[in-house]
Amino acid sequence: MVNAEISYRVPYADTDQMGVVYYANFFVYFERVRNELLRNMGLPYTLLESDGLMLPVASANCDYKMPAKYDDELLIKASITELKGCRMLVTNEVYNQNGDLLVIGGTTHCFVSSDTRRPVKIPTQVLTLFNNYEEKN
Template sequence: MFEAETKVRVRYAETDQMGYVYYGNYAMYYEVARVEALRNLGLAYKALEEMGVMMPVLECKSNYLLPGKYDELLLIKVKIAKFPAVKIVFEYEVFNEDNQLINKGETTLAFINMKTGRPCRMPEVMKVLMEPFFES
């Protein structure tokens, strides 16, 4: 299993009239966390695109438990529990500054060949980087 963490400060523009994180912004936080997770793995998303592979989101789930608030520093934990093939599933847990779990989410992305627009397998370089996290 691969795990990573990143932190995001809630900006004023990301809140609603109540000062709470607007629900749609959690998808953006998920994106920040997964891009940083891949970078921590040793593979920038930009490098994937340069290899001719893109990763569109197929599904996004979010469970709102407590509100995130303006100027809080949120901790986003990312987990890849299953070894990817043509699809990759990222699981997220978002914690506030009091270490309270405020949001849980999941995104499913596909590996797509940018030239053909068709699904493809995870790039070999990514496979090599991920294998150590899934050895039993």
């Protein structure tokens, strides 16, 4: 399985009037760690785009267990849990500095041709990078 994690200290701008992270910001956090995940695989978005591919979000979900607050040091994790057809499922978890699970969720992406804007089968090069990464780790 391909994994990545990042640390992120919650700035005041990410919080709402109650002093907790605004719920939609977790999807931004998912995007940040997903970038690292793809980069770790050797597949940054710039490479996908230069190969004529896009990776839009087809669905997103988030289950909030506990709030994250201003100045919390978060550990944001991502793993690719499925590659099938044209879809890639990325599962995310967010923990606070005490190790408490705050959020679990994920995003499903569809590989799409930038020319036709239509779904395409996951390219062989992507599957190869995925498999090579799994073998090394």
